[in-house]
Amino acid sequence: MRHLLRSGLQGLPALLLLAAVAGAATNAVNPAPPPKPSVSFAEILKTSKPEEWRRPDPANTLYMDLGSGRVVIELAPQFTPLHAANIRTLAHGNYFDGLTIYRVQDNYVTQWGDADGKRPLPIASKLAPEYTLSPIGAINFTKLPDGDVYAPEAGFVDGFPAARDPATKTAWLVHCYGMVGAGRDLDDETGPGAELYAVNGSPTRHMDRNLALIGRVLQGMNLLSSLPRGTGDGLGMYEQVDERVPILEVRLAADLPEAERLKLEVMRTDSPSFRAIIEWRRNRHDDFYKVPAGHVDVCNIPVPVRTVP
């Protein structure tokens, strides 16, 4: 006996998408049209159009190489331009090379940077706190239909999970699994981007608007989430120096020759195919699911990433 408990992403041969996905209006008088033919997540990906995908900007893509493999992070200069500039400067100057992952707290964060505080910082140590975008400007917000516990509206901007408050005309990135932020001290100007963390468990949404989220992990999050948990200070610090995980190097994709850059594409979150994925996550109609959720949380929708030839 081996009960598979099928994944959210794979292995489900027969997923029905609600007719609403295709934009069909329901009609209270006429009977609803028959359901569309079953469409699987794989089918959504397969039938997606080339223009529904984008290649992340190499100038805003980081490769963090560990002994165990590569972590790819896409920066979010739409929300945190000053942090993105700092991190580009740091990566360009090889600042992170030889530093370490020194903190892994269970169901909280994996954090890296200069554990001993000995490396000279080639950027100013203070930076304006880019926690909330205001004015919102021209961001392309794909709003989710089911609300949010923490914010007036939740959705996606350019592949990043985000929230928006129409009343105050502000928007901000949100702390979902795999989101990357800038650690800081008590002073909210003390997180210039030299110490970074990734959310490794439940969304830490109470941190929204209190820290600068600088991007998200596109690939390799498993390398950060599967590390041993630290035992120090009740904060997951590695207490012994030899527990720390060396960062071999962090490079900006733009600093590498074209041939050495990964050929990654991210699905556009304002595309019809992504809207189909939202609906697929809201209402699973395959044989495994007996009760469709009918709702979906912003942190429970995968934004597809693929490697192209």
Add this chain to the structure above:
Amino acid sequence: MRHLLRSGLQGLPALLLLAAVAGAATNAVNPAPPPKPSVSFAEILKTSKPEEWRRPDPANTLYMDLGSGRVVIELAPQFTPLHAANIRTLAHGNYFDGLTIYRVQDNYVTQWGDADGKRPLPIASKLAPEYTLSPIGAINFTKLPDGDVYAPEAGFVDGFPAARDPATKTAWLVHCYGMVGAGRDLDDETGPGAELYAVNGSPTRHMDRNLALIGRVLQGMNLLSSLPRGTGDGLGMYEQVDERVPILEVRLAADLPEAERLKLEVMRTDSPSFRAIIEWRRNRHDDFYKVPAGHVDVCNIPVPVRTVP
């Protein structure tokens, strides 16, 4: 430079609790009373009364011993009595000893049981699907004030995160980090409790009411979350037999002599101290947090567990 990004649980010396925590009604005319003196999470624990804690029933507490340490799971017979009975039978008969953790899918589940399906099952292979409690009966539901994306109401029952629908008079446990469920095949009667999984990332709330949640990890979740991710079938299966993590033994605490049982206590989720923790999670007023969240999700509140002398 070492930016700590303080934990949700530790290290914060000066947390203000809103006056509302103590039950003070606000008054639109008279000015609000001055804030209560600062109270830390540690202070809430310290000032909690002995009767605000309970010792989990040894007959519903599992010790799963791995080479890396012990995982303690509290069963939830209030919601899944048939599954609890099955699991007690399995543990009592040493069924799990020598089986393995054979699946770790990133940001999804860690799963264990009989990977090869060769061990005779000492219970019936089918069991009624205990996904939703109906009628609710006498459960003690501590309702959260900020709503929920997936359910009409969210809250806690006896230390377990749960949801409730007053319209249908049903309640169910929810898939937060560290919750444990019974894996199954497509047929919803095929998950009798011999294959178990723990949520190791974002809450998989779309699985609510589709699988039987049988309890939660009280201690040792870090041992399940830090395992290497599997690469098989896109489902996190360990492809090589030697990747599997042996389960040394699974025992019911009640089957051990009193002296060998752990002295754990769980905070009662209907207690004033737990209500103070809910409010502390909703609105952090310490020096680190600049913008109190003002809301809290059911999966973002820790239920304290402590070891007593």
